[in-house]
Amino acid sequence: MDDFSVYAVLGVNDPPRRLISAAGTRQCSLAVPAHVHEVVLFSHGPWGSHPAVTVELSGDDRGAIAVGTLTRHQKCLLWDRREGEMGRNSCTLTVTLEGESLVGAVNKVRLKVTDAPSNSATAALVGEPPRKRKRGQAGEQNGHPTGQENVCPNPFSSHSSTPSRKVRGKAQRGQACLFTQGEEKTTACGPQNPRVKGKQSKTPTQTGNLDGPSGRWGQTLCPIDPQTAILIGGQGSRMNFCKDPMWKLCAEDMSWVPAETLAEGPTPEARIGHTATFDPESKRIFVFGGSKNKKWFNDVHILDTQSWRWTMVEAQGKVPPLAYHSCSLFRGELFVLGGVFPRPHPEPDGCSDALYIFNPEMAIWYQPIVNGDRPAPRSGHSACVLQGKIFMFGGWDTPVCFNDVHALDLGLMEFSAVRTSGRPPSPRSWHGCAVVSGSKFLVHGGYNGDAALSDTFIFNTENSSWSSVTGSQLSAVPRAGHSIITMAKPSKQGSAADEEQEEMSEGPAQMLLVFGGGDNEGSFFSHLTTVLVDDLLR
Template identity: 65%
Template sequence: MHDFGVYVVFGAAEAPRQIINIYKSEKSSIAVKPGVQQIVLFTRGRWEKCTSVAVELNDESGVLICLGKLTPFNKCISWEIWEDGAWTDGATLTVQLEGVKSDPDPALTIAQNEYTPECNTAAFVPRGGKRKRSLEKKEDNEEATGQENICPNSSEKATPHRRSRGNVRSGQALLFPQKEEQSTARTPQNPKTKGKQSKTPTQAASADSPSGRWGQTLCPIDPQTAILIGGQGARMQFCKDPIWKLCTEDLSWVPAETLAEGPTPEARMGHTATYDPESKRIFVFGGSKHKKWFNDVHILDTESWRWTMVEAQGKVPPLAYHSCTLFRGELFVFGGVFPRPHPEPDGCSDSLYIFNPEMAIWYQPIVNGNKPAPRSGHSACVMQGKIFIFAGWDTPVCFNDMFQLDLCLMEFSAVQTSGSAPSPRSWHDCAALNDTRFLVHGGYNGNDALSDTFIFDTDTSCWTSLTLPQLTTVPRAGHSIITMATACTKDATDDQDQLLESSPQTLLIFGGGDNEGSFFSDLITIPVKELCE
């Protein structure tokens, strides 16, 4: 077996070169040639003498551009430029071995909490700067393959365009126009301040909480635990801390990327994460990352704490901003954005796909009735054997209609609602409060993030508007809403299901953004009893 080493490839035409050898040094730097548009790092040899490899890419001033980490489960990192620019002159790639051991072990042993990688896949941070007009024109005419559908416009106010000042990647759904950006690590802020901002991202993750983000998922797995997966933060940068555990007993966060074995899902946003209480597994499906779209299914077994990727039969298109609900052990995926080639823009789906985990197969059921229009960024909630689908958008239309899918008859029908209905929106979220009511909060109307809250009663088909100080102060979209049991003292022998049923329920809202450049990592908690009253 070859000695352990780290190798780098600059572009597709160059041969790999060794950048570091464990017997010669533990840290090494190498200059990046101007014009290089792809960097690939990989390891070769046995992981006996180190636990991980930290990788940094800095510009000529020493400012961090990209950050990543190689591990025994993620042995390769690839950085690519999706814009017309290249790495700035004088960029430096630095590689450092971590957890180096003096004597080789007979077998690889890594403690679960030994380290916390910043990111299992590295994301390129767009660099600010001027662009040539000729290059901008070229971008306008380039192929639209992989580009995500632009935001809808529901009023006369101009819809934010996908491209903004600086290097915004094509192919990225621009929910928040990149003004002079700030992000928030704990408390939401409004960055409507004058003056030039730093060209480096200000997003920062504290050691005990996730960084600000939107487009993530927050998935409850037991009465006191939820798992946060993915998301994107300031300057179109995918979060370097993609997976966290939330403990609702004390509302504490624990970095969880290294707690599970196996290949973790690639960084993404607009995906779904659905928990099956019977098999105690989380199913992560779809999403997007720059020009890359996903239709893969990753499973996290919460008992063995191991990731696996499903090789499913059947066909399902790459989708993002779709909905995914669980019914009788199967995943029901509706709508979403899918990539279409030039000259057509990215399209929204009105199709229903079902994934059967036991058979590892995708199939499309025969459905009848009044089908919803194609849409994405909508919400879906399973109640009383029906999936209630609300709002969403398909350029240039933003919806506020409600449809239901009867899961016994497999029949769609429009729901005629009454009361104070929400305005058209997308990228909102919803959560069930009890057997007959669910809550909808926030979203994006094509121009602004929203802060209003509504409850829908499935028995009466009536909307009720709520005014809560905790929710009205900060508009947000792309956030996550769940309901979970709150802390209470119980015997350790108590059944988890009984604990879930008997404990008071709490509504939790995490993250999102305000369409003004701020990305939140705050956690809002409201007793469900207070909402229902």
């Protein structure tokens, strides 16, 4: 391991400079002359058991952007100033060396890249003490669009995971036209023209008060028991990530409690498009993936709801950074399907058709062998587990929007396209989905490429039929990027009617809770809408 080193090359005529070595320098800052347009990082020597070198780019008043990761399989990275987000301004490349097999108390290294005078002949190496930071990784994956039949009303030239509203009635390149009217959005997975600046929306944004979370979309709402749910993440107006990212919902009286300071340990960085999945056996919430501006995540954070402590998993195996994927729990493992991932220019992003499984006990990612009719690549879809199968609905891969249903048999590990009857929902993504019985799931709202939707449908897995729900208060407000969960209806203590109803239904009545989302007209919601599940099924 003494031979392991990481080197940097500044420009085509610069000799390699050793920055990190197992037995030598572990901390450094590298000043880069302004005329140098490229920085190459590469490793040399044996990697040992599991070290990795992650690289992030940050600058003044800008969030960190994942540049890439050096591993034993990818031993070289290139940062191009001419194509980088920071331009020629002062910026910092943060390089983190990980792995217990590298000896020494300090296992983090920082490489600062700042503009130096153009007549500088060399770059100075200066030691810098380590500090805590958030971590994200970028990667690539094969997930190219295949033959599809449902086309969005408005075709877009590139996919966008952060929806944006049309500007002057015309979709901008790399945008999906959702939410704030007249306001340009920098997408989480699509390039933007920095010279184009949209006007700020004058439409008032609906936000929460001191007693509840602010208005947002792209968050997760995760039930942890029949009367409690945890809200994580989200983004509000003007692309601002929520400063109140974590709340606890008590369904007994529909009250919110700020939960950001309730749990100890490193909390996940602000994000949207992630998933939060609760395991009732271990009483833990697993948060995976998501994006923040142009930063992508493939990290796994775990919240133990008994000790109220966050931990970040140092997982083995490979999984790409993903956002707007689905995550389903089955027999203690997490099944991640689809999603959007960063892809190099000229195609700025791509959708996945892959299945990744995370085993919490082994802390490892793996890809199983899957047969059958695999669904086309997509993101913004929904998935739920019923009768030993994962049912997958909707989503999109620009410019195509889907309304098909696929099922993954978890015993045979085989996909099949489900032939449905009844009038199906129109093609959509970023909709809400929830299981409402042992054989039925509900789909509500979403985005069809042009507008937010308010309709509601129920799918019966026993006969593969769709039915629409009319007359429900769910149809009052179009929304997309919202959260839908089911929880037990609070019963009045000592109520004979409630006790009789519970006996007849073999359990407490269930209610559907809808939170957040946007209406494609500049409003982001913070109120809760509740509907009895029995009323929807009737």
